[in-house]
Amino acid sequence: MNLQVWCQPVSEFLPQSQEAVWIELGLLPSMQDKEGVLWVSRGQVDRLRSLAADTEGSELSMPYTGDLFPASVVARLSSNTSITSSSIGTESFDHALWLQLIPLWLDAGKKSDVLGVDIWSALKFDDIRLFSSSFAVSEAIKKSRERRASIAKGRGTLFSRSANYMGSKTSLAAELIDILDSKWGSHGYVLDLMTGSGAVSGAMARFHPVFASDAQHFSRLLARVQGGGMSKLRAAEIAGRVMDHARRLFMPLSLRYEQLISEEDAATNSELSEDRRRELLWQLSSHEANWRGSGGGKLEATTGAWETGSLVAHLYAGVYLGWRQAIEVDCLRCAIEDITDGIEREWALGALICAVSACAFTYGGHFAQPKFDASSSSAADRNLTAMLKFRSSSITHEFFARLTSLAEESEMVSNEVSTIDGPWQSAMEKMRGLAEGIPVCVYLDPPYTRDEYSRYYHVLEVICSYRPISVSGKGRIPVRGSDQRFASIFGSRSARDAEDEIEKILVGCADMGWDCLWSYSSSGVADMKRILDRVSDRFGSIDIFKSDYAYSAQGRAPVKRVTEYMVYLKSSVLV
Numbered sequence: 001m002n003l004q005v006w007c008q009p010v011s012e013f014l015p016q017s018q019e020a021v022w023i024e025l026g027l028l029p030s031m032q033d034k035e036g037v038l039w040v041s042r043g044q045v046d047r048l049r050s051l052a053a054d055t056e057g058s059e060l061s062m063p064y065t066g067d068l069f070p071a072s073v074v075a076r077l078s079s080n081t082s083i084t085s086s087s088i089g090t091e092s093f094d095h096a097l098w099l100q101l102i103p104l105w106l107d108a109g110k111k112s113d114v115l116g117v118d119i120w121s122a123l124k125f126d127d128i129r130l131f132s133s134s135f136a137v138s139e140a141i142k143k144s145r146e147r148r149a150s151i152a153k154g155r156g157t158l159f160s161r162s163a164n165y166m167g168s169k170t171s172l173a174a175e176l177i178d179i180l181d182s183k184w185g186s187h188g189y190v191l192d193l194m195t196g197s198g199a200v201s202g203a204m205a206r207f208h209p210v211f212a213s214d215a216q217h218f219s220r221l222l223a224r225v226q227g228g229g230m231s232k233l234r235a236a237e238i239a240g241r242v243m244d245h246a247r248r249l250f251m252p253l254s255l256r257y258e259q260l261i262s263e264e265d266a267a268t269n270s271e272l273s274e275d276r277r278r279e280l281l282w283q284l285s286s287h288e289a290n291w292r293g294s295g296g297g298k299l300e301a302t303t304g305a306w307e308t309g310s311l312v313a314h315l316y317a318g319v320y321l322g323w324r325q326a327i328e329v330d331c332l333r334c335a336i337e338d339i340t341d342g343i344e345r346e347w348a349l350g351a352l353i354c355a356v357s358a359c360a361f362t363y364g365g366h367f368a369q370p371k372f373d374a375s376s377s378s379a380a381d382r383n384l385t386a387m388l389k390f391r392s393s394s395i396t397h398e399f400f401a402r403l404t405s406l407a408e409e410s411e412m413v414s415n416e417v418s419t420i421d422g423p424w425q426s427a428m429e430k431m432r433g434l435a436e437g438i439p440v441c442v443y444l445d446p447p448y449t450r451d452e453y454s455r456y457y458h459v460l461e462v463i464c465s466y467r468p469i470s471v472s473g474k475g476r477i478p479v480r481g482s483d484q485r486f487a488s489i490f491g492s493r494s495a496r497d498a499e500d501e502i503e504k505i506l507v508g509c510a511d512m513g514w515d516c517l518w519s520y521s522s523s524g525v526a527d528m529k530r531i532l533d534r535v536s537d538r539f540g541s542i543d544i545f546k547s548d549y550a551y552s553a554q555g556r557a558p559v560k561r562v563t564e565y566m567v568y569l570k571s572s573v574l575v
Contacts, residue, residue, distance in 0.1 A: 006536035007031075007529070008045070010038040021075055022048055025083060025128060026099040029546045031565055032522065033529035043541045047103050051077050074128065078106055081132035086124070094123040097175050098144065100545050102130065102137060104182045109136020143181065148174045151203050154409055169196075169445060169519065172564060173203035175547050176517060180204070180441060183543065183568045184515055188439030191431050191514075193424050193505065194446055195223045196453075198417070202226025204443070205415040211434070213420040213427035215486040216453070218353050218460040220419040225350035225406045227417030229343070235407030238344050239351075239400045245335035246328070246396065253310060253327055260287075260323045268322075268392040272384075281380055287318055288374040297476060303468040309334050311466060315476055319370045320360045320459060322391030329356060329395055333466055346419070351403035352395075353460050359398055361390040366456040369475045423486070428508050441515040446502055447490040448524035454485045461485070495525040503531050506569065510538035513573030521549070522563040532567065540572035 010030055013019040022028035023040065028048060030038040055076045075083040081102070121138045123130040132138070151174050169176070180190070186208065192201040195212040201223040204210050212223030254261060267280055295301055296314065305314030310330050317326035332352055339345040357365050361372055361383075372387040373379045420427045420434075431440065447453060454461065458477050462469060469478050478485040489501045502518075509516040520528055536542055549564035 005042055006532065006542050007039045008042050010040060018052060018075075019045060019048075025075060026096055026125065027075070027077075027083075027103060029100050029544050031528060031544050031546070031567075032563075034527040037529075039529055039544075041542055041544045044103065044543055047107055048077070051103060051106055055079055077102065078132075078134065081106060081130070081134055081137065083128050083130050086127055086129045093125055095144075095148075095175075095178075096125060097178055097545060097547055098123060098141065099125055099130070101140070101178060101182050102132075104543075105137045105140040106132075106134055108182075109134050140182065144174075144178050147177055147181075147207065150206055150412075151177075154203070154206070154412060170199040170203075172519070172547065172549060172566075173200050175545075175564075176200060176443065176519065176566060177204060177207060179545055179566055179568055180208070180443075180517060183517075183570065184439075184441050188441065189431075189435050191420075191427070191440055191442045192223065193427060193442050193444050194422075195219050196445065198223030198226045200443060200445065201417045202413070205413050205417050207414065209415045209418075211418045211420050211431060213422045213424065213431075215422035215424075215488065216457065216461055217464040218457060220421070221346055221350035221353055221464065223417045224346050224419055225354070225410075226413075227415060228410050228413035229416035230347055230407040230410040232404050232408040232411065234344075235347065235351075235403045236400075238339070238348055239403045242332060242335045242339070242348055243396060243400065245338065246331035249309065249331040249334055250327060253308075253313075253331060254324075256308075256310070257313065257317075257323050257327060260317075261327075264323050264391060268388045277381075277384065281374075281377065281384065284318060284374040284380065285377070291318075297471040299468055299470040302470065306466070306468045311468070312463060315462065315471060316459060318374065319372070319476060320362060320367060321356070321395075325359060325391060325393070325395045329463065332396065332399055333463060337466070347407070348403060349464060351406060352399050353463065354402040354406070355395055355398035356460065356463060358402070359390065359393045359395055360459070361387045367459040367475060368456045368477070373474060375474065424505055425508075428505075428512070432512055439515075440512070441517060442505075442509050444502075444505060444516055444518045446498070446505075446520070446526075447488065448521040450490065450493060450525060452480065452488065454480070454488070458485055495527070498526045499531050502526060503534055506531070506535045507538060509569070510535065510571065513571050515571050516569045518567045518569065520565050520567070522565065523560065528565060528567065535569070538572070539569045541570040543568045543570075 010023060013023070019028065019040075023030060028040055028044055030040050032038050055078060072085050073082050074085055077083070119133060119138065121130075121132050121134075121141055123141070188208075190204050190208045190210045192204070192210060192212045195201050195214045196219055198212060198219060201210050201212040205227040210227065212220055214220050214223075263280075263283065267276075272280065302311060302314060305311045310327070312321070312329040312333065313323065313326040317323045321329065329352070333349075336345060336348045336352065339348060360367070363369075363371050372383045420430050428442075455475075455477060458475075462478070471478055490498050506516060506518070520526070532542060545566040545568070547564050547566065549562055
């Protein structure tokens, strides 16, 4: 594809042209660049023009709707598919993405549609309705509804959900899979290159074999435990073995922190008087000061804690976790390390990560800074009651509930989620060897902002690796770029650095003959149009799709409404 022809500006279309009508109706999605110019894919324009040309001279077929006054037809897509205006009030609308996919479905159905069949599909979108007797459209809608029902049914209970994660695409998973099915089909492997929360990997594994990769170990584990391959019975047996081992470790370890645990238990299980409240705040503040003053974050100190199996208690007790909770994590983590079966060990560790994310006292699951800051008297006093409530929860109970619930959901997922170590360069190279002769579609969901994800989830990564490490600051964060805190190019202050990195990934996909489904927010730092211009000559086609999306930002920041662009880049290599 020549970069000069992959897209065209919306401004080229006259206000009353058929192209302008398609854009207004939602049939032809546009993308806005950083200068505010709207662009559409020329391939999608040509597809709609071809469909419209086929209607010339053909008789319009419409179902009987029972309306007193027939609605006016505002667009025809085939002899048996049309869009009408509608003033009928309804609180239930069909998915807007379906309008964007209808041209694909009709184009695919040109050879397969059954003639003479008069079974109509009727869809409602805001102030328009779409009627079609196309068998291809009917089947695509049926499959989409079945997939969406399957995804909605999954992760239906609290304990079967993954860890809290910034930018999780859970709510967009069905949209992405609709696009994947329409553009790629159901053959080959999906590579979730930057899996994050693992939510999309888990959803896609219901329909496709999935490989999940990420530079962060805990993210790969979250993807693993949202796939198939585990049963509730097996998970309960794994949990039983881990918990029995952890209990044996807990007694001697808890004796070292007996006074701290006793004081914390008393505070969580009783009403605090003002005097007791002030005393507790002083104790917590003194412990924090002593920890810093003694060099608690230095490598020598954490090495000593690791050697006694109390790494998490040393690093995070009194900060993100309670003393009893932190020791529970240490004991469970050490017990998990002794599991000989690699798959069982990954499932157990993934469930522990989910449990810690649920029980830790944090800002929305993020560990960039402690929500309970003992060094700040006003902040500590304000959050004390809520913090004690969180510290009353049992990590061990949460671990068992998460592992067995995730496993119960796993029984309904068709495919395991296999994992590949990141970062993306090594993951793609490994995938090349695993998928020789097999089609691959890469799902690419790079960070939208300059936020350093490793800064927000360092606690989970340290629990995964469970090795001595040097930390600093109130958040007790590892040094950026160390082996336990990945430094991503997306954390650069330059938007061009992010654009260059995305371009390299897309070029890598093209060179390997792989398709790519790239998801990116309208609020992202990179200019999607500029990147696509630079890689368009390497792909056979580029289609734009979009959806309104609520983006959950970090910490206490409010939810943002953005447009999520989902761009499908089709390989020019025929497989």
